[in-house]
Amino acid sequence: MTFKRSEAQINLASNIVIISMAMLFATLFMGYAIYRSSAPVWPPYGTQKVSLLLPSLSTLILFMSSFFCHQVLVNSRKADFKKAHFNLNITIALGLGFMILQGFLWSQMKGAGLYVSSGIFASLTYAFTWIHFAHMVLGVLALFYLKKVLKPQTQNILTKTSSVGNFWYFLEIVWIIMFITLFVF
Amino acid sequence: MSGGYNEIHPEPTTFWSKYIFSFDHKVIAKQFLWYGIFFLGVGGLMALLIRWTLAYPGVPFPVIGNLLFPGSNGIVPPDTYAMLFTLHGTIMIFYAITPILIGAFGNYCIPLMIGARDMAFPLLNMLSFWFAFLSGLVLLISFITPLGAAAGGWTSYPTLSTLIGSPGAGQTLWCVAIFLFGISSTMGAVNYVTTVITLRAPGMGYFDMPLTIWGLWLTAILNAIFVPVLGAGVILLILDRIMGTTFFLAGASATSGSGDPVLFQHVFWIFGHPEVYILILPAWGIVSDLLSFFSRKPAFGAKATALSMTSISILSTLVYGHHMFTTQMSPLLTQSFMTLTMTISIPSAIFFANWLGTIWKGSIRFDSPMLFSLGVVFVFGLGGLTGLHLGTTTTDLYLHDTYFVVGHFHYTMAASVLLGGFAGTYFWFPKMFGRMMNETLAKIHFWGTMIPLNGIFFGMLLVGYGGMHRRIYNPFIYESLQRLIPVNNIITMSAILMGAFQLVFVYNFILSLRKGPKAEQNPWNVGTLEWTIPSPPPHHNYDEIPVVKCGPHEFGNPNLKTGRDFQYQTEELVQA
Numbered sequence: 236m237t238f239k240r241s242e243a244q245i246n247l248a249s250n251i252v253i254i255s256m257a258m259l260f261a262t263l264f265m266g267y268a269i270y271r272s273s274a275p276v277w278p279p280y281g282t283q284k285v286s287l288l289l290p291s292l293s294t295l296i297l298f299m300s301s302f303f304c305h306q307v308l309v310n311s312r313k314a315d316f317k318k319a320h321f322n323l324n325i326t327i328a329l330g331l332g333f334m335i336l337q338g339f340l341w342s343q344m345k346g347a348g349l350y351v352s353s354g355i356f357a358s359l360t361y362a363f364t365w366i367h368f369a370h371m372v373l374g375v376l377a378l379f380y381l382k383k384v385l386k387p388q389t390q391n392i393l394t395k396t397s398s399v400g401n402f403w404y405f406l407e408i409v410w411i412i413m414f415i416t417l418f419v420f
Numbered sequence: 421m422s423g424g425y426n427e428i429h430p431e432p433t434t435f436w437s438k439y440i441f442s443f444d445h446k447v448i449a450k451q452f453l454w455y456g457i458f459f460l461g462v463g464g465l466m467a468l469l470i471r472w473t474l475a476y477p478g479v480p481f482p483v484i485g486n487l488l489f490p491g492s493n494g495i496v497p498p499d500t501y502a503m504l505f506t507l508h509g510t511i512m513i514f515y516a517i518t519p520i521l522i523g524a525f526g527n528y529c530i531p532l533m534i535g536a537r538d539m540a541f542p543l544l545n546m547l548s549f550w551f552a553f554l555s556g557l558v559l560l561i562s563f564i565t566p567l568g569a570a571a572g573g574w575t576s577y578p579t580l581s582t583l584i585g586s587p588g589a590g591q592t593l594w595c596v597a598i599f600l601f602g603i604s605s606t607m608g609a610v611n612y613v614t615t616v617i618t619l620r621a622p623g624m625g626y627f628d629m630p631l632t633i634w635g636l637w638l639t640a641i642l643n644a645i646f647v648p649v650l651g652a653g654v655i656l657l658i659l660d661r662i663m664g665t666t667f668f669l670a671g672a673s674a675t676s677g678s679g680d681p682v683l684f685q686h687v688f689w690i691f692g693h694p695e696v697y698i699l700i701l702p703a704w705g706i707v708s709d710l711l712s713f714f715s716r717k718p719a720f721g722a723k724a725t726a727l728s729m730t731s732i733s734i735l736s737t738l739v740y741g742h743h744m745f746t747t748q749m750s751p752l753l754t755q756s757f758m759t760l761t762m763t764i765s766i767p768s769a770i771f772f773a774n775w776l777g778t779i780w781k782g783s784i785r786f787d788s789p790m791l792f793s794l795g796v797v798f799v800f801g802l803g804g805l806t807g808l809h810l811g812t813t814t815t816d817l818y819l820h821d822t823y824f825v826v827g828h829f830h831y832t833m834a835a836s837v838l839l840g841g842f843a844g845t846y847f848w849f850p851k852m853f854g855r856m857m858n859e860t861l862a863k864i865h866f867w868g869t870m871i872p873l874n875g876i877f878f879g880m881l882l883v884g885y886g887g888m889h890r891r892i893y894n895p896f897i898y899e900s901l902q903r904l905i906p907v908n909n910i911i912t913m914s915a916i917l918m919g920a921f922q923l924v925f926v927y928n929f930i931l932s933l934r935k936g937p938k939a940e941q942n943p944w945n946v947g948t949l950e951w952t953i954p955s956p957p958p959h960h961n962y963d964e965i966p967v968v969k970c971g972p973h974e975f976g977n978p979n980l981k982t983g984r985d986f987q988y989q990t991e992e993l994v995q996a
């Protein structure tokens with residue numbers, strides 16, 4: 236069964252979903268701020284920071300994917316669905332690439348002796364990246380959904396494209412905050 | 421407004437698509453109703469087990485005691501006692517009140533009262549129920565795990581809830597169940613907010629919405645924002661329990677860099693205080709409408725009522741610290757939280773005065789929905805007043821963690837929401853099922869609930885004030901508390917009495933469902949949109965989308981010449 240829906244409904248609903256998820260991450264970052272500000276030194280004694288190479292690469296990849304994701308909307312607006320699909324494929328590929336890199340990041344952290352149970356710094360780094368990863372899975376699923384419906388006949392296709400796009404940008408923004416808080420400073 | 425499609429969905433034809441995996445908001449509402457009533461029974465039985473233990477420590481529970489606790493001759497064992505109060509709270513809040521007030525009434529009333537054919541996202545609506553179902557299943561399974569169900573209180577504070585405090589799988593499953601329930605609530609919230617904003621009938625401005633819808637809408641907004649906060653909290657707790665992170669472990673139990681058990685309390689109450697308003701707002705809305713409907717008078721200051729509900733919702737996000745006065749937070753913070761808490765009194769007083777203004781000089785009809793609504797006015801008034809003692813730091817230092825708190829939140833939350841829920845059930849039953857409930861039984865049910873209810877909860881205030889702490893298996897090992905045994909006996913007797921009178925409700929419900937007299941379209945003579953269509957409504961609710969021309973509470977207009985004392989919302993307001 237399919238239901239007809241208006242642009243306003245899709246826009247509203249997708250924004251509420253993003254607000255809900257933002258509250259989840261905001262809670263996590265609040266926790267981070269409290270742990271961080273109450274610790275005498277950071278990272279705590281006996282823990283070492285994670286090498287910046289992989290996280291920086293991930294940031295770059297996700298940034299590029301957002302650029303291509305934006306192009307999908309631009310192409311769709313011009314009704315150039317062939318190009319839109321091309322750019323969507325790149326977005327998905329970069330998204331998957333990011334997720335594979337996260338796997339490397341975790342094994343690198345383990346290799347450097349930073350285990351999940353190695354204290355609060357490790358707890359924060361692992362848990363936040365896991366939770367973000369779980370949302371990335373949802374994000375990639377949303378991109379695949381878009382892949383399926385991205386054609387001129389689809390109802391409200393521009394609204395659907397921009398909603399999925401907003402979700403993807405949201406995931407990127409969360410990652411950037413994580414990159415800065417967990418890895419850089 | 422609007423911009424939403426209001427199409428007629430094809431009617432389902434198979435049993436599965438009609439009753440089980442239904443997209444129809446009316447069917448989903450009933451599913452939530454049955455779900456909620458089932459858990460209300462489970463939670464109620466737990467309450468009796470708790471009460472029996474507190475009044476007659478060491479005495480076997482009558483009749484079914486030996487069946488439930490064969491290992492201890494029918495006496496509730498101490499560890500089971502902790503599971504009981506934990507799951508009683510959890511079940512009543514998340515699995516009884518939420519499904520009935522938000523799931524059932526939200527689903528039933530929102531589309532009907534705003535003149536829509538269904539929710540904006542019917543599939544999401546169905547998923548919301550099935551996530552709740554799954555969550556309930558996980559919670560029930562937690563009872564049969566080796567070390568039993570969660571036992572750290574409904575608030576689940578670490579370290580009680582970490583592996584140190586509760587090593588079994590029960591607490592982990594509790595967290596999983598709560599997370600799944602959170603997903604269900606968030607899905608519902610997305611739907612409710614979108615539906616109210618986009619699917620109101622033409623002509624219906626926000627202040628033409630019944631106050632029931634205001635309550636449900638504000639609840640949905642708070643749900644969408646604050647349920648994910650608890651979600652984050654329980655995810656971290658799950659990770660602490662199964663992956664070995666140390667978020668809530670402090671001192672020697674954490675290896676490098678300390679976690680912080682108190683952080684969970686912050687997270688819990690940032691969610692928790694809005695949550696108590698999430699639970700009460702739908703009941704407030706229902707009662708605000710019913711008081712007007714059965715006083716045959718316009719709701720006094722309806723706009724101010726809606727706006728005070730809104731400001732209470734906003735302020736409720738800023739006061740959570742009043743649950744944590746005794747956690748050694750800085751006095752500057754406790755004073756700020758105390759002041760903010762007291763600020764809520766202003767909109768609350770406006771709101772409450774409007775209730776009184778509504779019934780003032782009304783020609784009151786004491787039908788069962790009205791009796792229950794008046795009951796809410798009484799118990800909520802009392803419960804709200806006890807909040808002031810708890811919100812004041814100096815008095816809370818003494819009262820915190822005593823039965824006074826338990827009495828307070830049972831008056832504000834349990835009693836008010838329960839009575840409000842019954843008011844709504846008696847009121848909408850004819851529309852939902854097309855039959856009338858038996859009014860005599862309903863009145864017996866009311867008095868049989870109202871009188872013992874006060875025996876229970878006022879008794880709790882008394883023993884709490886007398887110094888009895890909550891969550892203790894046998895408080896009377898302390899000599900100073902032994903003089904409170906008689907009051908505890910009265911509380912327990914009242915609880916058994918109240919429990920017994922609920923059977924009258926169950927009997928009436930089932931009897932009316934099958935044999936009640938057929939309900940007319942508008943048995944209560946009320947003008948809101950759902951009463952302009954048959955009882956029960958057809959699959960698509962409205963053949964033609966109604967056009968709204970006046971507010972929901974147009975009663976007793978002296979210019980009315982129709983022979984009725986009320987106007988339908990589809991009628992132009994009659995002028996002199």
Ligand code: HEM
Pocket residue numbers: 575696697699700742743761764768803804805807808810811812816819820821825828829832833
């Ligand atoms: C009228 C204004 C209210 C004020 C000033 C107020 C104040 C408070 C305070 C200060 C506490 C903490 C007491 C302590 O633990 O020492 C408390 C507990 C509580 N209140 Fe209220 N409250 C109000 C209304 C409500 C309402 C409307 C509800 C629910 C519908 C509610 C539900 C609860 C619950 C569930 C708890 C305790 C939870 C627990 O510790 O297990 N309160 N209240």
Ligand SMILES: [Cu+2]
Pocket residue numbers: 692693696739740742743
């Ligand atoms: Cu509170």
